[in-house]
Amino acid sequence: MQNLNIAEAGFGYIFKCICTYYEGNIYFLLYILSMAFLCIFGEKGGHPFPGEGFPGIRAENGRRMRELFLPQFILMVLTVYNPVFPVALNSFFDVNKEYYRFLWMSPVIISISAAGAVLVTEYSSGISGNGSADDAGSEGRRAGRSFVAFVFIICLLAAGGSFLYKDGYIVSPTVYHMPTEIPEVAEIIHENSDVEYPRAVFEYDYNMMIRQYDASILLVCDREAYLDAMAGKVTYDTAMEHGAYIDRLLAVVGLGIKIRQSRFISALDHTHTEFVVVTTSGGMVPYLKEAGLTVVGETANHTVFRHINEEPEVFEPADYSEVWRLTPQIYDFLL
Amino acid sequence: MLQAVFPVLLIAVNLILYFLFGAALCCSKRKELSLTRTLFAGLFFYYFLFSLCCIPVMLRWRPLHVLTSIWTAVVVTVTVIGVFRAFRAGKSFLDPIKKAGAFLSEHLAAFLIIAAAAVGFAAVILCSYQFTLDASYYVGSVTTALQTDTVNMYDPFTGEWLDHYEMRYFFATFPMNDAVLCSLLNIHPLLWCKITMAGTAMAMTAVVLYMTGRQLFLSDMKKTALFIIFALTANFFMITIYTTSAFLTTRTYEGKCLLANVVIPGMIYIYLCLLQDSKDRGAWLLLFLISIGSPVLSSSANMLVPAMTGVTILPLALLRRDVTAAAKSFICMLPGVMLTLVYVLYVKNIVVFYTYPR
Numbered sequence: 265m266q267n268l269n270i271a272e273a274g275f276g277y278i279f280k281c282i283c284t285y286y287e288g289n290i291y292f293l294l295y296i297l298s299m300a301f302l303c304i305f306g307e308k309g310g311h312p313f314p315g316e317g318f319p320g321i322r323a324e325n326g327r328r329m330r331e332l333f334l335p336q337f338i339l340m341v342l343t344v345y346n347p348v349f350p351v352a353l354n355s356f357f358d359v360n361k362e363y364y365r366f367l368w369m370s371p372v373i374i375s376i377s378a379a380g381a382v383l384v385t386e387y388s389s390g391i392s393g394n395g396s397a398d399d400a401g402s403e404g405r406r407a408g409r410s411f412v413a414f415v416f417i418i419c420l421l422a423a424g425g426s427f428l429y430k431d432g433y434i435v436s437p438t439v440y441h442m443p444t445e446i447p448e449v450a451e452i453i454h455e456n457s458d459v460e461y462p463r464a465v466f467e468y469d470y471n472m473m474i475r476q477y478d479a480s481i482l483l484v485c486d487r488e489a490y491l492d493a494m495a496g497k498v499t500y501d502t503a504m505e506h507g508a509y510i511d512r513l514l515a516v517v518g519l520g521i522k523i524r525q526s527r528f529i530s531a532l533d534h535t536h537t538e539f540v541v542v543t544t545s546g547g548m549v550p551y552l553k554e555a556g557l558t559v560v561g562e563t564a565n566h567t568v569f570r571h572i573n574e575e576p577e578v579f580e581p582a583d584y585s586e587v588w589r590l591t592p593q594i595y596d597f598l599l
Numbered sequence: 600m601l602q603a604v605f606p607v608l609l610i611a612v613n614l615i616l617y618f619l620f621g622a623a624l625c626c627s628k629r630k631e632l633s634l635t636r637t638l639f640a641g642l643f644f645y646y647f648l649f650s651l652c653c654i655p656v657m658l659r660w661r662p663l664h665v666l667t668s669i670w671t672a673v674v675v676t677v678t679v680i681g682v683f684r685a686f687r688a689g690k691s692f693l694d695p696i697k698k699a700g701a702f703l704s705e706h707l708a709a710f711l712i713i714a715a716a717a718v719g720f721a722a723v724i725l726c727s728y729q730f731t732l733d734a735s736y737y738v739g740s741v742t743t744a745l746q747t748d749t750v751n752m753y754d755p756f757t758g759e760w761l762d763h764y765e766m767r768y769f770f771a772t773f774p775m776n777d778a779v780l781c782s783l784l785n786i787h788p789l790l791w792c793k794i795t796m797a798g799t800a801m802a803m804t805a806v807v808l809y810m811t812g813r814q815l816f817l818s819d820m821k822k823t824a825l826f827i828i829f830a831l832t833a834n835f836f837m838i839t840i841y842t843t844s845a846f847l848t849t850r851t852y853e854g855k856c857l858l859a860n861v862v863i864p865g866m867i868y869i870y871l872c873l874l875q876d877s878k879d880r881g882a883w884l885l886l887f888l889i890s891i892g893s894p895v896l897s898s899s900a901n902m903l904v905p906a907m908t909g910v911t912i913l914p915l916a917l918l919r920r921d922v923t924a925a926a927k928s929f930i931c932m933l934p935g936v937m938l939t940l941v942y943v944l945y946v947k948n949i950v951v952f953y954t955y956p957r
Contacts, residue, residue, distance in 0.1 A: 265841070287839035331874055332815070335914030343910065357943055364841045365899050365910050369907050370860050371867050373837065375846070377829035378815055381822040413825065417832055424836025428848050436728040439602040440789040461758065469730060475758065476738040476789060477748035480756040487735055559877070582760050587660050587956055598668040599661070 265364050270354040274546040275347035277363075280356045282345075285364050289424045295372040298336060300380030302329040306382075326399060333375060340370060343579040364376055380416045442477055445563040446470065450478040452561030453539050461579040465513050465541035470566070479509070482579055484535045485514055493518050503527070507532045525555040529571070540569040606786065606794035614757030615801045616674065617641035620648075622692075624888075625881070626654060626684035632695045633881070635810050638744035639865060640885055642803060642857075643892025646776065648673055650895045653750065653772040657764060658952065662748045665777070667782045711822035712937055713827050717805040720831045721798055729849045734792075735772055737853050741788035749777065754956045766945035766953045771898045773854035790838065797851030804847060804860040807829075814871040854896030862893045863907055872913040877919040883927055886912075890931040894938050901939045905932035 265284055270277045286343050295571070296560050299582070304324030327430065344366040353359050388408040389403050453462055463482045466474060471490055474481055485493075493514040502508060503515035503523050510532035515521040517540060532540070540557060542548045544567045553559070557569035588599060621641025626632060652673060655665045685692045725794075730830030745752050751768060754761055768774075779890045793826050808830050810822035834844040843859035850856055868891065872882040886908065893900035912928035915921070944950040 281738075285839065285841045287841075288839060289836045289839070291842075292834075331918060332871060335918065336870075336910050340915060344906075349934060358948060362899060362902075365903060366906065367841075367862055368843050368903065369910060371864070373830050373833050374651075374864060374867055376812060376833060377826045379814075380829040381816065381825040385819075385822050385824055400784065416829065418828065420833050420836050423840065424833075426836065426838050428835045428838050429702075433723075434728040435726055439794075440787065440807070441793040442729060442789065472732060472735040473730075475755065476734055476742060479739065479742035479755075483756065486754070486756040487732070531756040560810075582747075582752070584955075586658050589661055591956060593659050595661075595665060595669060598665045 265361060268360065269435060270350050270360055270363070275353060277350050278345060278347050279521060280348045281350070281364055282367065286369050289426060290359055291372055291376070291423055292370075294374050294419075294423045295370060299333045301333055301379050302326070302332075302382065305387075308328075329378075333371070334373070336369075340490045344369065345431075376420070380413075383416060384409050415416045442473055445566055446477050448474055448563045449541055449561075449566055449568060450474065450481060452563075453481060453541075456560040456568075457538060458568055459538075459576075459578050463579070464534070464541060465517050465537055466541045467543060468518055470541060471518075483511055484537045485518070488496060489514060509550065513537065516548065516551070517542060520546060522548075522551050525551070528555055532571045533574055534571055534573075538573060538576075540571065541566055541567070543567075600818060602643060602790070603794060606790040607798065609784065609786070609791070609795040610802060612636065613642035613795065614802060616639055616678065617645055617803075619678040620680075621679045621837055622685045623681035626688040626692055626705060628688050628690075630822070630881075632688070634695055634699055635806055636885065638812065638840070639803075639861075640888050642861070643885075643888035645892075646773070646891040646895040647888065648677065649776050649779075650770065650772050650892075653775050654770070656751050656770075657769070660752075660954065660956070661750070663775075663778060664748055665718060665752055666750055667779045668780050670776075671783060675932050677935060687770050703807070705821040709824040712807070712824045712861055715822075716828045716831050717801070721801040721836075722807075724795060724801065724848050724851065725797060727938040731849050733850055735851060738788055738792045740768075740774045741777045741781060744775060745781055745788065747933065750778075761954055761956060767898045767948075768896075768943055769952060770894050770901075770941075771854060773857075773896050776895070794850035797856075800851050800856045800860065801847070803857065804864075807861050807864045807868060811868045811871065814875075819836075837909060849921065855899060857891060858897045858900050858903065862896065862904065866907045870915065873912070873924070874918070877915060877921045877924050886928075886931050888935045894934065898938075898942065901935045901942065904936040905939075908932050 265281065266282055267576065268277065268284060273280050281592060303326055306329045323584060350359065350363050360511055360524065384569070388405070388411070394484050407521045415598050438447075440447070453464060461480055461482050463484055464474070465484050471483060471485060475483060489510050493511070498511045498514050498519060498521075500521050500523060503521065504527060505511070509531040513526055513535065515523055530539075537585070539550060539560075542552065543563055544562065549567055552567075556573050559567055560570045561568040588596065617636045618641050621637035621639070621644060622632070623641075623645050625637050625640055637662055649670065650841050652669050656669070701708045735740065740751070743753045743755045743758060745749060746758075751764055751772075752761060753759065761910060778795060780786075781788050784791075786795075805827065809823065812826040815819075816822035816826065837844040838848070839845060843863070846853065846856040846859045866886070869882050869886050869889075872879050876882075890904055890908070893904050904918050908928050908931050911933075912924060916924040916928070941950060
């Protein structure tokens, strides 16, 4: 959770953390309700503990569910959900970004689903009538169960307030789970480069994806720098500062800021960047052409530019052969 | 789309491997085997053994192809042992399979519903396109390892050489296992990570839900089937970028997906078993395997597994007035706590593992 800070939020952190974790859905509330339901009513039958001979007595069977869910919940309230705990933990090591993972320990899905299963199988006969053993009664029970199951799924939907594919379901365009243009762009780069490991800069999403497909393309801008730029830390002024080469590349390619072209070229030279890839319709194509870059290829939506470096630096993978010779191991015959 | 068939088939290969790893550890003449428990145990035994192979290779700066050769030898040996022990166990191995077959045919409708729900769930996720930022690290580190024939020595984001191993990922060698298998099977990392491992994670999630459901409802298959359907459905709606569901539906290629959806629910399952019988040796073995195998999946396991052990097993010790349970749970917390301490030492600049001799 990048936007929450334990030192700033103090004892209020855990409440903000829970709110951010669930982000408007009420699954946490549903979890508590389902746990209360299971602990109070439990199952009507089939408990494993001997000597509890009330057929269909809910309170006794609830004991089993209470043992399953309550102790853990109480301990979670005393520790993970305790406002003091994150503050104390953070004084030992920085858990700002990861504290939310402790919330994974609550069996939210298990508890809710278990309550649903008990509700449908044990408590839906009231809806369908007397639950008699004849065919009509059996049909009625089945209809009642189906109805309760349907209502329960609607509740799951409503409690979420959102859906994984709320913005539409996109079928993966390739078997690689990548845009079709990624392999094409990689091919253009290699066809036009004289080195095995060309350096390149891309727009945000392609910058994050290209090395998943082809790790022989080196990236000049790393993820954190890109995220900072997208968060507004890179502006025209910061890009024009002396020595801010990465910021200049990010300003032009990532943010579409038209800085002085000579500054952009000096950034390409200094970082030994050979290729620049931008969206054709993004408005930066004329700027890059004016800056002196050459178009070496185009895909459906992207243009690949090449820049000839005045002082090219060829990347060579580190040679460990001397290290292996100096530190022999019994499995070195595998080398 | 034919290209997708091979990675989908490899999901089954993964599950068979985990099962044989589990069989190598759990099969015996004296004890009847549980098929799902064996599979679950095998997963953690597999990753624990992998970390035993991977970490020395990293510390001695050897290339990926050496790790691949070592791991191939280990996999062959353990699977042979698994098959051998299964044969030797004879009746105690075959009986559970026969029983499972009989149970399956007895509850065929429920099993068909469960299978349809799980396959449908997996198909919807595997066919969808998701842009997730973390893939640039997790899938990137697999392609980088394959490209450079090294183990965690280059920055997956940029491809530049690192002068020391990033401690957050030093013990979490899950992506390196992916790299080894991609190298071994000659498959592209994107296909392996986003189809095979994603499908494997979903299959294991379904297995854990099934185990939990059966334990929770004392083998009432009607309730178990409903439980699984509701759980899988809820995963589509409990969606924020932080929830376990988000990892199961979008960040399927990460070890954290297994941590959130297999390890932690698996520990609930173990708690259910121990509630019934706090002396259940198989359940304790599972808990120990989780404690030594899960740090490979994600460094978050180093704090979550001990914490989860604490909040589940300590109440058990109190409820059952069993002091040995507290002692056993303490042993299971140790690996995670120790690895967390190593990380703290790294943060304080006391322990650093360099990518070259100094």
